Amino acid sequence: MLMIAGQLLLLISACGVSLVLLQQHKQDQEQAWHGLVKVFAVSSLFIAAAALAGLTLRSDGMDQQALLRMTENLAYYVALPFLASVLLARGRLWFWSMAAWGRWLLGLIAFFELARRTEYGVAYTQFLAIGVPLTLAAASLFLSNLQARGLGLVGSVTLAISLVFFGPEPLLGSGTRDGFAFGLSLSLPPLALALHLSLRTLVKEGQA
Numbered sequence: 001m002l003m004i005a006g007q008l009l010l011l012i013s014a015c016g017v018s019l020v021l022l023q024q025h026k027q028d029q030e031q032a033w034h035g036l037v038k039v040f041a042v043s044s045l046f047i048a049a050a051a052l053a054g055l056t057l058r059s060d061g062m063d064q065q066a067l068l069r070m071t072e073n074l075a076y077y078v079a080l081p082f083l084a085s086v087l088l089a090r091g092r093l094w095f096w097s098m099a100a101w102g103r104w105l106l107g108l109i110a111f112f113e114l115a116r117r118t119e120y121g122v123a124y125t126q127f128l129a130i131g132v133p134l135t136l137a138a139a140s141l142f143l144s145n146l147q148a149r150g151l152g153l154v155g156s157v158t159l160a161i162s163l164v165f166f167g168p169e170p171l172l173g174s175g176t177r178d179g180f181a182f183g184l185s186l187s188l189p190p191l192a193l194a195l196h197l198s199l200r201t202l203v204k205e206g207q208a
Helices: 002-024 034-056 062-092 098-117 121-141 146-166 177-205
Strands: none
Touching: 002 034, 002 177, 034 062, 034 098, 034 177, 062 098, 062 121, 062 177, 098 121, 121 146, 146 177
């Protein structure tokens, strides 16, 4: 029951974050930084897809389990690094093209495959568990809006706790799928709000 509740909360959180962020910035599509909104929204949808798969693919059949692993890998090894990259790009004013984000997507997939094939999958998973929250925290400190900075740090700490204690390869504890889902669902809204407020600051400062 807890696992279903965690996955459902994650599905609602990820879909809600994606839709609200796109809605709030639908008038900003000509801005150089709008790619950050798109990538954050797509990353949230990757996470939502994993949550939906966790809710619906409950059979032990090979096909369903393979699809479940695929969506979970996409959420963990692509979406989470993407979220950190978006906040870092915003903090450093790096407004990449969608083609550049596509190349980064291919790079993340290549890193995962390389780690898996060389039997460093566990080490790579734990590296991301530390690296993603640290990157998010560092990125938050670059934000000029104090409220956005605080929200980014809250989201970073929440995600760090989720990954370290409940992630796929936890550094502490035994790790549970429902605990990871709950933690991730709680970290997405403050991170999305931090991005939204920091982008509004750009508009006010005339840097867009």
